[in-house]
Amino acid sequence: MAKFENMLVALLICALIPNITHVDANFSKSMYLTWGAQHASILGEDLHLVLDRTSGSAAQSKRSFLFGSTEMLIKLIPGNSAGTVTAFYLSSTGSQHDEIDFEFLGNTTGQPYIVNTNIYTRGKGSREQRFFLWFDPTADFHNYTIHWNPTEIVWFVDSLPIRVFRNYENEGIAYPNKQGMRVHTSLWNADNWATRGGHVKTNWKGAPFKASFYHFRARACKWNGAVSINQCASNIPANWWNSPVHKQLNHAQMRLLNWVRKNFMIYDYCTDAKRFNGHIPPECFKTQF
Template sequence: RLLLSFSGSGVQSKGTFLFGSIETLIKLVPGNSAGTVTTYYLSSTGKKHDEIDFEFLGNVSGQPYIIHTNIYTQGIGGREQQFYPWFDPTTDYHNYTIHWNPSAVVWYVDDIPIRVFRNYLSQGIEYPNAQAMGVYSSLWNADDWATRGGLDKINWNSAPFIARYRNFRTRACLWNGPVSINQCANYNWWYTWPQYRQLSYAKRGQMDWIRNKYMIYDYCKDYKRFNGQEANKDLIGMTLDKLVGNLRTYEMEVDGNKEQKTSKKILALKASDSDEEIELDKEQIAFITKNLSKFFKKKKGTGSKKRSNNNPNGYYKCGMTDHQIRECPLWEIEWRKERVENEQKARRKEKEEHSMIDAWGSDLIMMMMELMRQHLWH
């Protein structure tokens, strides 16, 4: 791709696809590339288009590129995640792959996954699974925003700016009209096999390492951008009752805003650093969201149960008649034993709740935030 002061460049595939693996090798613009953006992405057409992006934001000499990823569903984007490369992307070719199947979208760099966007369509989160997308690439002038928010402009004395591509490869289902919606999701396709529905343990470890070390922006944690009300909440320390209460509050606010047509608010809770790609199957997610309040409801009180006195004379079961129930030594022993047992149950319950939060919390909150983000954008 070539960029001059009077002309950019671009290319697109002849065919369109629904699901598969799209990859190419790219060597980015060397030297002072500030203000330039090299792109490689999938996109459908129309106002409610789907799109899956790799964009490479140039920088001044000596400063790193930014790998910018985004996904649009039904015309709505705003899901940016950005990374510094852990290599020099201008000295050699590197593989950039978009793996897209009915279960998830995965962005790979040199066979290392850096991001996953899972299919939570059953929970009301839009997912690109019904629009064919073509493959596009371009090199263009974006110096109004690309480098330090537009502070660093293109130095045209360094033109022409050249990004090089090779070994473009598609292993994807070619679009053949609406009938492809079912055909391309068929389990006969290799990308629907179990090993491609979620990352392996080793790949998950690679992704976590990259995200912990090189991710510099995550829309899920940009609470100011989405008017987050709970920007500094620590999810791990939050009780399940409080989590449910916060979600109920958000739901009532959204319902009230719909009726009154006032400005919408969003609840943003801080999840763990491992981010959105915790692997849960759809049944677990459906169970959590549909039964959240009931499943996480905390029993009121942990003290002893109120004892009923079936003895009309007020005596306890020891059979002695010279004292009342609360003066009975046997009653005192049983009451203390029961109190200890209840305290132990309460501690076990609290430990189990925190285990549930550790296992499910990040993914659950990501899903809730995504639903809220869609409310805000609509």
């Protein structure tokens, strides 16, 4: 049965890939280092972030965007990466900021990497969903995509949707649709929480730790302030990510999403009633597919 399911997933992926149109971007033209520059490097389409005892490192895009499809190929830290976090995310600024996260939590040698997803709206987060990755993310580059439009946000790993957050703003549930966000990458030490809740500390004998990024693509609407909200939310052909076909997952994508969630999800804030004192966030009662 497991073999049949794996074959089905492979066929569904192949059916989806031809519909993806890639537009190449260039790290050196699109992003710049924000801290830890002595550890990091940008050359053409390559970005390398390094962490040692003295500092981690980070980069961000020169522009902000409102809606679009943003992706990177990432190869994570090999070996014992416990305590480290490699991140790819979108974020605005200020106390009322919006944010959409991919965070990769390192682990001890031989243990699976965990990908932590989160979303902040108007400065409020605490919406984590976590998954084991079903492959070795340190052996080669894999594609991680954040697809964000006025209707929904979808997190993709190698074209497989792993999470959806839909827009229920008309029911009083905040949705990120009024602030442009820059693209960020970072690598830092988070051994106070990242691995088994902080019980496993970073082994600095393995430093320096390096994460590699390749082929940054931001096929997105350039943010030029509040006047561009309507333009970025419009359904003009250039904003293909807003088209009806991207308003919700198709049946094949929904089957992939359910496969990932059934087999690899390890934490869902929507089932953590204790964390919210019995008051589960309202979006958890809505259809997210």
